[in-house]
Amino acid sequence: MNYKPFQVANDIKITLFKSMLKPRMIEEKMLILLRQGKVSKWFSGIGQEAISVGVTSALNGDEYILPMHRNLGVFTTREIPLYRLFTQWQGKASGFTQGRDRSFHFGTQEFKIIGMISHLGPQLGVADGIALAHKLRNEKRVTAVFTGEGATSEGDFHEALNVAAVWELPVLFCIENNGYGLSTPTNEQFRCENLADKGIGYGMESHIIDGNNILEVYTKVSELVEDMRNNPRPVLLEFKTFRMRGHEEASGTKYVPQELLDTWAEKDPLENFTSFLKKEKILTDDIIDGIRTEIQAEIDEHLQRAYSEESIIPNESKELSEVYQNFDYKDNTPSIHTKKIRLIDAISDGLRASMKKFDNLVIMGQDVAEYGGVFKITDGFVEDFGKERVRNTPICESAIVSAAMGLSINGAKAVMEMQFADFASTGFNPIVNYLAKSFYRWGEKADVVIRMPCGGGVAAGPFHSQTNEAWFTKTPGLKVVYPAFPYDAKGLLATAIEDPNPVLFFEHKGLYRSMYQEVPVNYYTLPFGKASLLREGTAITIVTYGAGVHWALETLDNNIEIQADLLDLRTLQPLDINAIYDSVKKTGKLIILQEDSLFGGIASDISALVMENCFEYLDGPIRRVGSLETPIPFDSKLEQQYLAKSRFESVLLELTAY
Secondary structure, three states, rough: OOOOOOOHHHHHHHHHHHHHHHHHHHHHHHHHHOOOOOHHHHOOOOOOOOHHHHHHHOOOOOOEEEEOOOOHHHHHHHOOHHHHHHHHHHHOOOOOOOOOOOOOOOOOOOOOEEEEOOOOOOHHHHHHHHHHHHHHHHHHHEEEEEEHHHHHHHHHHHHHHHHHHHHHHOOEEEEEOOOOOOOHHHHHHOOOOOHHHHHHHHEEEEEEEOOOOHHOOOOHHHHHHHHHOOOOOEEEEEEEEEEEEOOOOHHHOOOOOHHHHHHHOOOOOOHHHHHHHOOOOOHHHHHHHHHHHHHHHHHHHHHHHHHOOOOOOOOOOHHHOOOOOOOOOOOOOOOOOOEEEEEEHHHHHHHHEEEHHHOOOEEEOOOOOOOOOOOOOOOOOHHHHHOOOOEEOOOHHHHHHHHHHHHHHHHOOOEEEEEOHHHHHHHHHHHHHOOOHHHHHHOOOOOOEEEEEEEEOOOOOOOOOOOOOOOOOOOOOOOEOOOOOHHHHHHHHHHHHHHHOOOEEEHHHHHHOEEEEEEEEEOOOOOOOEOOOOOEEOOOOEEOHHHHHHHHHHHHHHOOOEEEEEEEEEEEOOOOHHHHHHHHHOOOEEEEEEEEEEOOOHHHHHHHHHHHHHHHHOOOOOOEEEEEOOOOOHHHHHHHHOOOOOHHHHHHHHHOOO
16 A cells, blocks of 8 residues: 655654554454354454544544444554453453443443444434534534444434534544445445435535555544534545454355455555654654553553453442432422413423523424424523524434433533324434443433323324334333323423433323313422322222323213222322322222223333232233224314224223222
8 A cells, every 4th residue: 555645744654653552462362262162253354444543543532433343443443442442342341331242332421422222323313413412512522423334324324413513513433434334335235326425415525535544544534623613514424344253253255256355355454554654753662662562561460460350240239220320309399379371381491490590401303493392392492592402404314312311411412302202203212222222331411301292182194193112111211201280391301301311202292282270380399200199089090191181080080989099190100100109009909091092001011000900909800991993083083983982981980890
């Protein structure tokens, strides 16, 4: 390989050499340990070190990098102690995930590295959020995020680049075009000649860089990021390189033509740079041997430290206690001064109060700015808080959920309005795999609230009427809130925004403008995991939430002879199961009402828990009432038949008489 005369000082060239040699030597050792069964899996970046090292060396230490499996050079160039990497790969307590995840599925705020998840795409949107937080604070910093050519086919890639372009975010999108997505060659993945050409579609500057030339990578990226800090914008980089080993070691490379491997072997970035430095008399064989000896000693020392650490002893209480970040709830007392407002007004008031309380809070969503959102909840917010903090988004739920996570990582708070709860399906992956799992995996909070306008009764049909809370109550790491009254909505929303954990905040559209209540005018909070006892009786326990609360109240008003405990759950995760147990022990009968279709809903879990813990107190079968096992229909008569409300009264009367 012929090196161009890039203007780089000799001391930097030597540093770049050392920075490439170190991950190469670690990898060579890991491949030996893999064969010995001392490492469970390995994704090799041999032959691609120039990209990781060059990009990382061009960035400042306080700028975030979001690497992937083959970017060991990012971690070593940031000088993470090797024993921490070794214990991570061995699944020990000193590893960044404490044995809860493997390989490079971790992040570290100390070294400003945010690791990948196996679904690849979401980290691109996370980079957007990190860069947005920098931009909002007027910090001249760049965020670099890596992906392979395979993941450029994912929708998250399109969404993240589009958001970064529209918002002019200083994100360096680094594509390592290494020839294959596992075994699928590039000619079966995309038809454009160069992936850099995709930047045109986003109005984005893009460049092609020889990914096996460390000086080209370092100088080009250094020039770009220096300019990006002063002129914020995204830049797409395609690094031409090759994957010399399998997708992971078990895959092998039999599907790769040998002549292709031979061609790229001649372009080995470390071997060629070594020859260049020797030719330029910057390094000698003796100096190189000394550097190798020094690195080998460091590897051996840190490996021994990792080996000497005891294996993890499972501790169930520790595992359960670290799914959520500890939230020190502080009660903000409601004032005696109230005003009678609708549910929708209470949510708007709660948002407005939180925006005043937290100047790092950002609201994002489709049409939430000048238009005020499709339900007008954020009407007037732009005038009060500005477009930087009240942000219209493109139609890209996945990227915005991911960007919300990035804001949280970089010290901000985020509220995302999912225009309709149904649309969470297109943002499902980052919700359940990124937001939900980050704290358990590597101790990183997800200070994100996703508002979920939901529910039927408004003739909106199958795509705008679902109440899909069960998608999320199943996922450890998420909190799920579902108020039925304006008072609860305002207080619980404030708590959700204070809570550093991810919260799905369900708002029933049918209650938005039909439910009025006296609501305190001040900022106040309400605790999660505390059900509200709305009616008291000894004959039966009714457990419900959302619109079901009002269906139950109406039914009891029409059947005044039924003396029932009526529990409004208010939050589904955490669930106030003890309030349910206490009531069932008093009444001996339980009926659970949910608007969602019956099978797999939260009513099933509540029923099972009561059967397991209160069986001896029951005087009749537990009954569950839910909507039909069909998508929710549009026609009003079909919708009435679908909804659980139409069946609740008869089941209640039947169980009461049992």
